Amino acid sequence: MxxxxxxxxxxxxxxxxxxxxxxxxxxxxxxxxxxxxxxxxxxxxxxxxxxxxxxxxxxxxxxxxxxxxxxxxxxxxxxxxxxxxxxxxxxxxxxxxxxxxxxxxxxxxxxxxxxxxxxxxxxxxxxxxxxxxxxxxxxxxxxxxxxxxxxxxxxxxxxxxxxxxxxxGGKGQLAGRITDAAPYVPPECRDLADLIGQTAARVAVEIAAAGAHHLMLTGPPGIGKTMLAQRVPGLLPPLTEEEAIEVTAIHSIAGTLAPDTPLITRPPFIAPHHSSTVAAMVGGGTGIARPGAVSRAHRGVLFLDEYAEVGTNVLESLRTPLEEGEIRLARRDGVARYPARFQLILAANPCPCAPTDPKDCLCNAGAKRRYQGKLSGPLVDRVDLKVEMHPIRAGAFTHEVGESTAAVRSRVAAARAAAAQRWQPIGVRTNAEVPGPALRQRFRPGDATMAVLRAAVDRGKLNLRGADRTLRIAWSIADLAGVNSPTPDHVATALSFRQGGVS
Structure with missing residues (x-):
């Protein structure tokens, strides 16, 4: 037989x-x-x-x-x-x-x-x-x-x-391992110096890049929200070897690798359309689910432009990967698990009519509330930094050009290196990944710093999750400043960004 x-x-x-x-x-x-x-x-x-x-x-x-x-x-x-x-x-x-x-x-x-x-x-x-x-x-x-x-x-x-x-049968040879493959050439990063004005938003983007924090930008059209988001990947450091293999494996399954230079060494930037479905966002398909946008953005940036136009069920599907850094998809043939530790950036206009001048808005209060309320409270609570952007004055066109991407990237790299060294004993690399108990116990800042945070909690401005996220932001600000521990001023700045008081 x-x-x-x-x-x-x-x-x-x-x-x-x-x-x-x-x-x-x-x-x-x-x-x-x-x-x-x-x-x-x-x-x-x-x-x-x-x-x-x-x-x-x-x-x-x-x-x-x-x-x-x-x-x-x-x-x-x-x-x-x-x-x-x-x-x-x-x-x-x-x-x-x-x-x-x-x-x-x-x-x-x-x-x-x-x-x-x-x-x-x-x-x-x-x-x-x-x-x-x-x-x-x-x-x-x-x-x-x-x-x-x-x-x-x-x-x-x-x-x-x-x-x-x-x-x-030992009669022929096959092509062996490729050792001299062309190096991966990432797409040219857009320069942060192209953006005019928006000092507060620039600071928020730098903090977000330093700690891998989530960011929300709101403001009228044409003021640079999308421009700013598109420049975030250029501020992030290259992926480590382990991260590069993991990200490349996800894109291999998704079928988005370049055949000649398959290794992905730069953080990916994924910007799905606002009409995307839940399956497109988190993954789906028959049999075993395929990776979606949240997994393809792993170790990189997921940018949702005009998030208020995205379906509510699609937005709510982000809650689990934002909290756990992983997505689990149950389908007919079993459960597929994909990593999804991405940096979320949201951008939206303040109202449906989106006038250039807020004074020209035609929306009533109810329409504004419905538009701005597309993000549920639990989802908004997972966004670390909130910035309201305003139109710039004509005089800004005569000002000096802002800092370049290269200058900001060097500070972000130094901040990330400091964070990676500090968190190495607990197995994480960025401030956004640090567990809350470690922040409050093993790496607890001084009493004066914690007093600012306790006061915000006592006044009902923060819940416990918000307090942890504020501490993570404060650590990122401290890393950018080159100090060993957050100060009360760093916590106060983190609170202003966390509560959306910066504009």
């Missing part, structure tokens, strides 16, 4: 599970039977694999063929299994057990003529293969640069099924 075996990887969120594929050829009526909870795309692999094998000069079994994917209880989907399915069939039909096939994970989609097409999710799949102790992995040639990001495992790129078959 001819039996062939190959291995692939099933992606579950950012994690991967090794899948064993067995091909069994037995007597009976000709037919291909695929078992192991395949989805529609995987069911269609039967026709792709058969055409690819025959078009590479091989014959197809003229009896019953059973293809089993294990674990049998794990739902499987997509076209990533084509290469492994074809290899298992070839091994069974040719009655050959290749040594390389037994030690290799195979990933890739097959064209009808045997060409190997690129697939999504190669990076997390290769990471899973390395974790499970596999010696090598074969990926589509177009995915080789992405697979080469993982050290400690042999990676090979294959352009055609015929070449893979020759490689199994």
């Amino acid at each position: 001819p039996l062939g075996r190959a291995f692939a990887v099933a992606i579950r969120g950012l994690d991967g599970v090794t899948v064993e594929i067995e091909a069994d050829i037995t007597g009976g009526l000709p037919g291909v039977h695929l078992v192991g909870l395949p989805d529609t795309a995987l069911q269609e692999a039967r026709d792709r694999v058969r055409a690819a094998i025959t078009n590479c000069g091989n014959s197809w079994p003229d009896t019953r063929l059973t293809l089993a994917l294990s674990p049998a209880t794990l739902p499987k989907g997509g076209s990533m299994y084509d290469l492994a399915l074809a290899s298992a069939v070839l091994s069974a039909h040719l009655k050959t057990s290749w040594a390389r096939l037994e030690k290799t994970v195979l990933l890739g989609e097959l064209a009808l003529d045997g060409r190997v097409r690129p697939v999504h999710g190669v990076l997390p799949a290769v990471l899973a293969a390395k974790r499970d102790g596999w010696q090598s992995v074969v990926v589509p040639l177009d995915n080789l640069a992405e697979a080469s990001l993982v050290d400690g495992i042999d990676v090979w790129g294959v352009p055609h099924l015929r070449q893979l078959q020759d490689w199994f």
Whole structure:
């Protein structure tokens, strides 16, 4: 009884599970039977694999063929299994057990003529293969640069099924690891000096960048809210190696990586349209959910322009990832978990008619309240810095140009480095991630500083969560000032931004 075996990887969120594929050829009526909870795309692999094998000069079994994917209880989907399915069939039909096939994970989609097409999710799949102790992995040639990001495992790129078959038999070579890939060139950052005036908003953006705090900008149209938000990524430091791999893995699953320079080394900037759905924002889809905007913005910026036009249910879906830095999506085939620790920036006009001059507003008080009330209290409470921006005077055009992005970035980098060193014992890198108990106990500021905070709580200006967030802002202000601990003035400044009293 001819039996062939190959291995692939099933992606579950950012994690991967090794899948064993067995091909069994037995007597009976000709037919291909695929078992192991395949989805529609995987069911269609039967026709792709058969055409690819025959078009590479091989014959197809003229009896019953059973293809089993294990674990049998794990739902499987997509076209990533084509290469492994074809290899298992070839091994069974040719009655050959290749040594390389037994030690290799195979990933890739097959064209009808045997060409190997690129697939999504190669990076997390290769990471899973390395974790499970596999010696090598074969990926589509177009995915080789992405697979080469993982050290400690042999990676090979294959352009055609015929070449893979020759490689199994020791008669040919595959493309090896790419070590001289072109360095990632991030898009040119827009300069903060382009913005005219808006001193308070500039300060808020610098504090937000230094501590990874959430920010809300309100004001009439044309005063620079969007300009300011678009310049935030240029103030953030590059991602660490661990963060870069994590962010790249998310974008690999989403299918948004550049083929030549796949590694993402700069914080992403994601700005979904205000008509986006809940599924587009947090992730969705049938089977296993795909990452949404909140996950693609992981370790970067999620910018919601005209947030008052965004659906209320979409805005409310942000509450869990804002608090936990992770999104869990339950779908038919299981629960997918994606990291979602992003920096939220909101921007909106003060009312629906949005006149350039507030005196020309035609909205009644009820319309303004409804417009500004799109954010619920619990969601507003999770926004750290609130700034109301006003139109500038004509004299601002004659003033000197404001600070450049490079100048502000250097201060932000120094502040982040100080925070990372301080919080290293508790396993976080930015002020926004510090747990409340650590702020109030182990890293508690002096009594004079805490007195300012206690007074605000006693007056009912802050709840306990707001007090913790105010302390985090104060630490960011202190880091920018180069001092070791927040002072009462730093807390007072943090309170003014927290309560939206700065304009």
